[in-house]
Amino acid sequence: MQHPIGEDTPQADVDRRARLYLLIIFGAILFPNTSGSHMSLRYLRYIDDLAEIGCYSWGAAVLGYMYRGFCRCSMGTRVEVPAFCSLLQIWVWTRLRPFQPIPADPPADYLTVPMPYARRWSRGVRRRMETHHSLLPFRDQLDRMTAQTVCSYFGFTRLTT
Numbered sequence: 001m002q003h004p005i006g007e008d009t010p011q012a013d014v015d016r017r018a019r020l021y022l023l024i025i026f027g028a029i030l031f032p033n034t035s036g037s038h039m040s041l042r043y044l045r046y047i048d049d050l051a052e053i054g055c056y057s058w059g060a061a062v063l064g065y066m067y068r069g070f071c072r073c074s075m076g077t078r079v080e081v082p083a084f085c086s087l088l089q090i091w092v093w094t095r096l097r098p099f100q101p102i103p104a105d106p107p108a109d110y111l112t113v114p115m116p117y118a119r120r121w122s123r124g125v126r127r128r129m130e131t132h133h134s135l136l137p138f139r140d141q142l143d144r145m146t147a148q149t150v151c152s153y154f155g156f157t158r159l160t161t
Contacts, residue, residue, distance in 0.1 A: 002017075005017065015050055018050060019047045019048075019050070022043075022047045022053070023039075023041075023043060023044065023047060024039075026043040026046075026047075027039035027040050027041070027043060029084060030058070030061075030062050030065075030084050031043070031061075031062070031065050031084075032082055032083070032084065033082050034078070034080040034081075034082045062084060062087065065082075065083065065084075066083040066084065066087070066088065069081050069082045069083040070083065086118070090117070090118045096145075098141040098145070099141065
């Protein structure tokens, strides 16, 4: 059993645990595969030097990985997308109003307690008002959207070709 990290914990142990957590975040959350039980070790080389980890563009890497996963899924017989779909879900909720859940009133400490960006959609959401497991309403909403509607969501004033 591991002991909690404290003031007297050797730096080597802290670094080892940090690398383990980062490997889990990279291999199982940000860059998952469809096996469900295996994790790629290709990210080990990026977490060798913890001081350098902030020099990489992880957001662009996750976005590229998602694009590649969706592309492969759309062209073949795959039924699972190897991507961090929660990130896509938050992006859709932010950009496409027909898909936004109905958030409850913000908590009293909303302005004083820093919260992750995605938390505003999950805190106090009225679950009975949403259509979580029904694909047809989402498809209907997408079919009803016009190019001008999409442009207005992104702040464009007119279409360009």
